[in-house]
Amino acid sequence: MTQLLSFIKKEFYHISRDPRTMLILFGIPIAQLLIFGTVIKSEINDIHIAIYDQSKDETTQQITNKLLSSGYFILDENLKSLDEIDAIFKRGKVREVIVFENDFGKKLIIEGTAEMQLIVDASDPNTARLATSYTKGIVNDYIQKLYPNVKMPMQIKPEVRMYYNEEMKSAYMFVPGTMALILMLISTMMTSIAITREKELGTMEILLVSPLKPVHIIVGKVIPYFLLSIVNAFVIIIIGKVVFGVPITGSFILLMLETILFILMALCLGILISTAAKNQMVAMFISMIGLLLPTIMISGFMFPIENMPEVLQWFSHIMPARWYITIIRGIMLKGIGITFIWKETLILLGMTLFFIALSVKKFKIRLE
Amino acid sequence: MEKIITVKNLVKKFGSFTANDNLTFDVFKGEIFGFLGANGAGKTTTIRILCGLSSPTSGELKVAGFDIYKETEKIKQNIGYMSQKFSLYEDLTVSENIQLYAGIYGISVKKRKEKEAELLKKLDLENAKNKLIGGLPLGWKQKLAFSIAIFHEPKIVFLDEPTGGVDPVTRRKFWDLIYEAANNGITVFVTTHYMDEAEYCDRVSIMDAGKIEALDTPAKLKEIYNAKNIDEVFLKIAR
Incomplete structure (x- = not known):
């Protein structure tokens, strides 16, 4: 026990x-959270719009004024035909085009329903989604104020059309994704580097000659990063909640347990990498290119898995982060319990056991 | 004399390459045993096998009286090892390095403190106690690495080219430490390719292409090969 303790103490000195290690451990998580948090906005300002008003009556004028006075939209152009829409999107500045049909106001009063069309540039899906929902909100608000007593017999039907990305299933929540990414980074990369560093410096030989058992060395390496990863997970959740208002609807304990499972999986993966990698560069390379990039690209963190080519969808099944992100999104956002995520949990558990078994086997071979 | 290392028919192959070709030799208790050879002669392979870092392809080996296949844990308690790279943690202080190794070898805190103070005084490192290893001169690191390798008072210490890259004066001082350890009853097994160092050993073996070509006291070897010094002996054998 004292053996292990003096070893762990040494690890903390190293860290x-x-x-650089300190920066990776504490700088990157916070920087990433803040970057993702501010880039992926949950509100919009000064969206440039164009309007094609075929009716040009009092009602459309009022709706237009309301939209423009809301502070969210800036009118760039009044269009004269539908043909102009594509050109105006291609210029890139205008994000949304609002089309009022002929005799909009008349239809609204006589038939109780009128149609307006919202066409958005969904090459940036997040902004597009926000712009349409803001517009719809403002229009509905206008009608309710105009006819407060009527329980919506008169309707304006905003018909939404997403240009360039029809699916729009990406409700991406950056906090769960960032957590997966950070834990992967710290647990996997840092452990694999910490072990390969000893090999590179020749200190590993000294340790192996000593009465320390290989399992002591592994556990001693893993424990500091395990603790730091838990602290980090905690910090991310707190920042997510306090700064960005990401809720934790489900059980906090379940969330932490699943997180610990994911951390364990990542640590085992890190050990596995270290047994394969000869030096720190290789370990870094494998963790960065082999793990972090796929984690960002195909785990469902940035881009919805449903929109990926089928091959990548299949590939995403072997990404541990995919399952973890599903689990914590479920817990944090939907508030679901273990009954809904036992399958994902089992998959993570299976992966953990697989990596442990493999790395124990490989670590022995390496000692030869 | 009591044998502390016995090696019988040691063979180590890496694929089709034979690094140790049927080695047989004994090391006696308390002696300084020089293990000489050119680079690539197979010295490091042998020392790694004796330390348990690598397993032999075949052969019968005993270190400190324990079987190398079955009693590795007991061997580990009884040996010290210093590699070519000195292997101290550069980002730890002198004192922290000592604490770490003392901890790994299960030395009590009280004993460690006593020995540490004694050691720092002997090496004249009292003022550098809290300095990081990274900032120390090479000669100091080397002496410290050796002292740490024998801190737990092993029966045998293995030194794998311990004096690489340091000047002759520092090397001479380093050998004073080796003598001191030998006087305290620690058997020293040292590999080197500095032939002048061979003269300091009680017995030397000279390896060439995986085989031991000669093994005797330096004086005897010079006599047999009719040479002025070990350097000449070595050149005659290697040729």
Whole structure:
């Protein structure tokens, strides 16, 4: 036990004395959260719009004024025909085109229903979605104020059309994704580097000659990063909640347990990489290119898995982060319990056991 | 004399390459045993096998009286090892390095403190106690690495080219430490390719292409090969 403790103490010295390690451990998580948090906005300002008003009556004028005075929209152009829409989107500045049908106001009063069309540039799906829902909100608000007593017999039907990305299933929530990414980064990359560093410096030989058992070395390496990863997970959840208002609707304990499982999986993966990698560069390369990029690209963190080519969808099944993101999105956002995510949990557990078995086997071979 | 290492018919193959070709030799308790050879002669392979870092392809080996296949844990308690790279943690202080190794070898805190103070005084490192290893001169690191390798008072210490890259004066001082350890009853097994160092050993073996070509006291070897010094002996054998 004292053996292990003095080893762990040494690990903490290494971590605390290396500015790069400290930066990766504490700088990157916070920077990433803040970057993702501010780039992926949940509100819009000054969206440039164009209007094609075929009716040009009082009602359309009022709706237009209301939209423009809301502060969310800036009118760039009044269009004269539908043909102009494509050109105006291609210029890139205008994000949304609002089309009022002929005799909009008349139809609304006489028939109780009128149609307006919202056409958005969904090459940036997030902004597009926000713009349409803001527009719809403002229009509905206008009608309710105009005819407060009527329980919506008169309707304006905003018909939404997403240009360039019809699916729009990406409700991407960056906090769960960032958590997966950060934990992957710290647990996998840092452990694999920490072990390969000893090999590179020749200190590993000294450790192997000593009475320390290989399992002590592995556990001693893993524990500091395990603790730091839990702290990090905690910090991310808190920042997500306090700064960005991401809720934790489900059980916090379940969330932490699943997180611990994911951390364990990542640590085992890190050990596995270290047994394969000869030096820190290789370990870094495998973790970065082999793990972090796929985690960002195909785990469902950035881009919805449903929109991927089928091959990549299949490939995403072997990404541990995919299952973890599903689990924590479920817990944090939908508030679901273990009964809904036992399958994903089992998959993570299976992966963990697989990596442990493989790395124990490989670590023995390496000792030869 | 009591044998502390016995090696019988040691063979180590890496694929089709034979690094150790049927080695047989004994090391006696308390002696300084020089293990000489050119680079690639197979010295490091042998020392790694004796330390348990690598397993032999075949052969019968005993270190400190324990079987190398079955009693590895007991061997580990009884040996010290210093590699070519000195292997101290550069980002730890002198004192922290000592604490770490003392901890790994299960030395009590009280004993460690006593020995540490004694050691720092002997090496004249009292002022550098809290300095990071990274900032120390090479000669100091080397002496410290050796002292740490024998901190747990092993029966045998294995030194794999311990004096690489340091000047002759520092090397001479380093050998003073080796003598001191030998006087305290620690058997020293040292590989080197500096032939002048061979003269300091009680017995030397000279390896060439995976085989031991000669093994005796330096004086005897010079006599047999009719040479002025070990350097000449070595050149005659290697040729």
